[in-house]
Amino acid sequence: MPIPPSLIGGSLPGWAFLQETRERQQATFESSTDIQRNVDGMREKLTQPFTLDELMGDRQLLRPVLQSFGLQDEIDKGAFIRRIISDGPDDPQGFARRLNNTDFIELSRTFEADPDGLIRLSDTEVDNLIQAYQDEAFEVAVGEQEPTLRLALNFEQEIGDLARDAASDRSFWFKVIGSAPLMEVFQAAFILPDGFANLDVDKQADYLQNRAEQQIGSDPRAILATDEGVQTTVRKFILQTQLQNGPDALTPGASALTLLSAGAGFGSQSLSSLILSNAV
The missing domain is CATH 1.10.3700.10 (AGR C 984p-like)
Structure with missing residues (x-):
């Protein structure tokens, strides 16, 4: 082994x-x-x-x-x-x-x-x-221990070249849509709606372009061709995955979350959102 x-x-x-x-x-x-x-x-x-x-x-x-x-x-x-x-x-x-x-x-x-x-x-x-x-x-x-980190590594390795080599924004998003691992990252990072994969592929590309502009900037393909843009997206993906799965012991503020969420009047979801937002 x-x-x-x-x-x-x-x-x-x-x-x-x-x-x-x-x-x-x-x-x-x-x-x-x-x-x-x-x-x-x-x-x-x-x-x-x-x-x-x-x-x-x-x-x-x-x-x-x-x-x-x-x-x-x-x-x-x-x-x-x-x-x-x-x-x-x-x-x-x-x-x-x-x-x-x-x-x-x-x-x-x-x-x-x-x-x-x-x-x-x-x-x-x-x-x-x-x-x-x-x-x-x-x-x-890595994925055998932490599937989230495997997806992040794959995204980090592939998305930059894909963004640089694509002939247009549309062809870039079509290639992204054809890659299940890349789409899993964007699904979480951009908070895509349920049923997104059931849309016509042209509508998926349009939605991804618009959502990317909202999330990372006005020229997402150019941004994703840079290390900074890749890392920004990876961080969004990891944070959103944490929110969906619940924070672990290494999440910033996790100890405070454990204590506060036990108190009356505090919702764990709102608290986790607040604490995780400080880690961005």
Whole structure:
């Protein structure tokens, strides 16, 4: 088993602690025997030409490869993954495009075979896959203890590039809507209404744009391309999640909340809102 990360809860202090210690903790995590074995296997097998059959037939390799794309839960869907890759990333009728999932599209693009049926990855591509695997594996390990922090880590890693690379505000929000983890962060951070996911996708994009302008500023895509904008949104997400789940022992003012909420005339919800607002 990999060396688990050390966490102090899913509150804002817990997030700050993880940020301050992540580099050291992830290095320790990556030194675990299981992680290093997978990294060595990826580097050995992916740096030489291989076929799709060879990839699909090597479960020990396929697992970290899928995890590089956040698709580790698909490991037992061999026919499904084979179809994603073999159809290619650009055919509008291909499986990857029809599913409209950026992770599947990138998997298909990365492992697209040449005319000889061989998959050839550059050293840079292999390095990127290994780093993505290590990052995702660490996030999963964090999430096993604190799911809120895993979502925050994923958001921190993905949203900036998405905001910078999008051709327009609308295409940015469409990509966000297609990502369940990103939408879970925005759902809490922007306090989206129940039934939001049932709206037409164009209406979802419009609502997200308007809500983001209210919550973080007049040009949300530009703001989310900055570290400050990302951290502001993550803090809103963590605070709103705390409010929904109830404050923990590390929530600022939690001791006072415990005492005051026991007194007559004080509602715990209003008190928690007051105390948490001072932590923003």
